[in-house]
Amino acid sequence: MSDAGSRSALVRRIDVRGLARVEGAGSLRVRIGPDGTIEIVEFAIFEPPRFFERLLVGRDVREVPDIVARICGICPVAYQLAACGALEAALGIRITPELRLLRRLLLAAEWIQSHAVHVFLLHAADYLGLDSGFEIPARLPGFVENGLRMKEIGCRMLEVLGGRAVHPVNVGVGGFHRAPDPVAIRGLVPDLEWGRAAALAALDVVRTFTAPAFPQDYECVAVAPATGYLAADTEAGPRIVSTAGLDIPCAAFPAHFVERQVPHSTGLHCLHTEPDATTGGRPYLTGPLARLNLFRDRLPPTARRAADAHLAGPCRDTFQSIGVRLVEIAAAFEEAAEIARTCHAAVAPCRIDFAPRAGTGSHAVEAPRGLLWHRYDIDAAGLVTAATIVPPTSQNLACIEADLRAFIPGVLDLPEPEAARRCEHLIRNYDPCISCAAHFLTLAVDRPPAGPCRP
Template sequence: MATRTIKVDYLARVEGEGALFIRLRGETAEEVQLRIFEPPRFFEALLRGRAQLEAPDITSRICGICPVAYQMSACHAIEAAHGLRVEPAVRALRRLLYCGEWIESHLLHMVMLHTPDFLGFPDALTMAKSHPDEVKRGLRMKKAGNAIMTLLGGREIHPINIKVGGFYRAPSRSELLALLPELEWGLDAAEALLRWTAGFSYPDFRREYEFVALRHPDEYPMNEGRIVSSAGLDIAAHEYDAHFTEEHVQHSSALQSQRNGRGAYLCGPLSRFNLNFDRLSPRARAAAEDVGFVPPCTNPFKSILARAVETIQAFDEAARLVRSYDPPTVASEDVPCAPGLGHGCTEAPRGILYHRYSIGDDGLITDAKIVPPTSQNQRCIEDDLRAMAPVLAGLSHKAATARAEQAIRNHDPCISCAAHFLTLRIEQVEA
């Protein structure tokens, strides 16, 4: 029987450095590796001996695309260690900030990185020549997300205004209201973006996943909630370590997570959508139903639709939060310089991001654990490629490589985050 190798030595349009290697024997994948060669940066080690209040600033540097996610998980974990609660207005500002990051990150992925796969372009800039309006609209939406982060955070990449306990300075009502016209435009634009992407041609591929996401009693999950799954998991963040294990495999500088006793699981927009459809705003839910996109969806190529629905949700929520904003009485709570153990899990654009900190008497971190979404999805990505083997075997080398890369991008892997990503090789062995 013939074997064939599909390989991509340095994957494009993903964040960070990764490679793909697939060896096919006939229609079976003998070996699938999502190789992460991003150099390790040892964040968990270098956090030891740093002040607890430094954790949001330091961990934000793990990822320039989703720094807010790192800041939010770090803040929640350290606040949990001290039993600290922030006031509702601070909580609302954090949610608004997260809406900004979801918009920025989802638009970057949808328009700049993923739609070129569906429409057959090497990148968005080339795509802009034949689809100028869609690309310009995408950039304007992305800018609206960045504007939220710039106002609340000081800047869109590595915001400086976020601290354990709250914010250095809470914005005034008039500063926030200035965002409103563009958020209202963005809501309409996000609906148009969903209709556009819903018209793409999707590979017919479905697979059974265990979807994992946060779930909150009455909100679409961002900062808070229990960790739930489509297989019945329902735990608090502090129970994470008892249910999930990270494993170190040779082909990756990112650790791979698995659910104890079950194996691979999927987090991210498709998981949140499937597990929290009932928590979407009426407008986001109606838009999804209008294009026939309803749960359960087990086609990973349609994750782009979940991102589009979440973009509607984020614009809708952001506008609502801006309209109802009443500044907090204090921008931040004082954080005690005391020992503690805290866990935090929030929904980064790519999925759940878990942080755990042990803090000593002097307020210094003695131990840290960080599990980014891409580490959690890495095994699922490899399993997707394994399941696609019969289809890949029937395609030309060029088409098979393109399809495999597209399948990887379905999960918007962030290799910078994970290495703690990707080159594609497809190897076909002739027998």
């Protein structure tokens, strides 16, 4: 997994060739020079590129939600909802409050299943010094078992609303292909109540985990929720806000954030910049910590009490992210139960009809890992002419590298495998979804000389 580089001239390397317990393929390379300075920190993505933005061109808008789901098997709903919101803005479709409510329920389901996979199967093992979630039951009986049940409830919610848990088939531009069954939705309520309590009980367990103290100054960026804590559709279109005072409509995102390609990665780095700046830009944080810091007062009551008891004050340490995710699981269960209780009749209409027209639209959604931004141009026939997708992990990459630069001096004296393991833990704090990070567009296209792509 890791190997020590040449120790002559005190040059050391930490190589994590195949980063484990993340979705997708990534690696980390660090080089420390003879004087102890960190020369290189490269969190590299070698996920094979799949060129989604290009293959969307020429597709009918109705096909887009199914296609973008395939960018990420862990958070397909966020991709579907971001695409739907952007295309509906372009087409001038007004979504009813009832449909918006069901979309929030769908997003809650995805937060639950995605966070549960990360907390219980991928991340908790780091705090316990184990290789995987499979080994936890022997150490902490019931912990992972309850986590898997939370995940199953999330999957069941996705099935009730979307037809299946991975790549739901029932989400379309304008609403749902078929109205979800209100009896089945209300039938989820006891499980949703169990889930909220179970998430908070797991938070008590996680509090006993030991972790390094690693507070950092982050600018936190997130989509402002319309109502409650879960950011979903608003009639006026979402706003993007930050702890540094940013407050912009979603369409202005490209003026404030810039993507840069780096040689060591197929994932682009996204930086916060000033409007019209040609160079520069700073890392920023998106995801659970950012949301908690920005919208703590929007948490539903039980989740809010737990957050205040266990995670008081601004949360600046990504090693606490496992607890923040549990607060968000509890919040998602709590908001979902509230919505499910009110589902007395099948939503009608389940889908708003539309006629194709030329236009441009953008939308942003809070995926489990953070801000997800989509923009589409469509022609009069309803075919996509351009697509831009900025996933959360690309936005966190610069932050992860900045964290590593600050973190590595503290682990340099450890044996190589242990140092590598701690760096991996730090990266996993972000729940990087590397399959998504490999697919997005630069804002400026610099065409290469003609000829085949370099192998």
